[in-house]
Amino acid sequence: MTGTAVEAEIRKFGALAARWWDPDGPMKPLHRMNPLRTGWIAERIAKAHGRTGRDLAGLRLLDVGCGAGLAAEAFARMGAEVTGLDAAGEALQAARDHAAAGGLAISYREGTPEELAAEGARFDAVVALEVIEHVEDRAAFLAALAGLVAPGGQVFLSTLNRTARSFLLAKVGAEYLLRLLPVGTHDWRMFVTPGExxxxxxxxxxxxxxxxxxxxxxxxGRWRESRDLGVNYLVMAER
Structure with a gap:
C-alpha cells in the first residue's frame, strides 16, 4: 500500500481502464449516477462561492480517485479548473486520452492525496466519489482531503452505507445477480455509515x-436525490 492507496484496489481499477468510458461496460452504474452526483456537488460549490446554478468558472477543483475521469470531465465542462488524482496509472492514461479527444484541459496526476497535500497544494473544492469505501486508513485519508482544501472551501464524498439493504442491493444484487458491477468490486465490510x-x-x-x-x-436506471441514506449517499463538509 502506498499511503492510503491499497495496492490491490489500484490493480483492480487499473484493469478496468480500457472499458471505463463504455456506458454499458463495467462502469455503467457510475455513468448512470454521474449526472446526479456532479450536479448536486456543483450547485453547492457555486452557491458557496456566490455563483448561481452550476457555474464553476475559474474555481480550482481536485477529483481524488478520479479513475478515467467521468466526474472530472463533468466538472471541467462546468468551467472548473480540474486536477484529477489517482494511483492507477492505466486509468489515468485513459483519462488523459479521453480528455484530449474532447478538447478538455484537465491536469491528471498519479499519486495519493497525502503526497499532494505535502506539496502545499490547495483547492477551492475537493471531491472523492466512491473512494473512501476502498481505503483502509480512513482517518489519514480524510485528514489529507482536509489539508487539500483552502480555507472556506468544500469537501464532498459519495459512498455506500453499511446496512443490510446495501449488502443485498449493492453487493449481492449489483455484483452477483444483476451483474451491474464486476464481482469483487466492493467489500461490504468497508462500507461507511454516515455517522462514521x-x-x-x-x-x-x-x-x-x-x-x-x-x-x-x-x-x-435513473438516479435521483432522496432522503434515503440506506445505500448510496453524498456528504458535503466545509472548513
Whole structure:
C-alpha cells in the first residue's frame, strides 16, 4: 500500500481502464449516477462561492480517485479548473486520452492525496466519489482531503452505507445477480455509515453542512436525490 492507496484496489481499477468510458461496460452504474452526483456537488460549490446554478468558472477543483475521469470531465465542462488524482496509472492514461479527444484541459496526476497535500497544494473544492469505501486508513485519508482544501472551501464524498439493504442491493444484487458491477468490486465490510463518516470529517477539522441520499429507479436506471441514506449517499463538509 502506498499511503492510503491499497495496492490491490489500484490493480483492480487499473484493469478496468480500457472499458471505463463504455456506458454499458463495467462502469455503467457510475455513468448512470454521474449526472446526479456532479450536479448536486456543483450547485453547492457555486452557491458557496456566490455563483448561481452550476457555474464553476475559474474555481480550482481536485477529483481524488478520479479513475478515467467521468466526474472530472463533468466538472471541467462546468468551467472548473480540474486536477484529477489517482494511483492507477492505466486509468489515468485513459483519462488523459479521453480528455484530449474532447478538447478538455484537465491536469491528471498519479499519486495519493497525502503526497499532494505535502506539496502545499490547495483547492477551492475537493471531491472523492466512491473512494473512501476502498481505503483502509480512513482517518489519514480524510485528514489529507482536509489539508487539500483552502480555507472556506468544500469537501464532498459519495459512498455506500453499511446496512443490510446495501449488502443485498449493492453487493449481492449489483455484483452477483444483476451483474451491474464486476464481482469483487466492493467489500461490504468497508462500507461507511454516515455517522462514521461525519465523525471522521469532524476529527479532520471539517464540519458536515449537507447530506443526501442517492436512489435508483429500478425500472429506468435513473438516479435521483432522496432522503434515503440506506445505500448510496453524498456528504458535503466545509472548513
Amino acid at each position: 463518516l461525519g465523525a471522521g470529517l469532524r476529527k479532520a477539522g471539517l464540519r458536515v453542512t449537507d447530506l443526501a441520499g442517492m436512489s435508483m429507479d429500478p425500472l429506468t
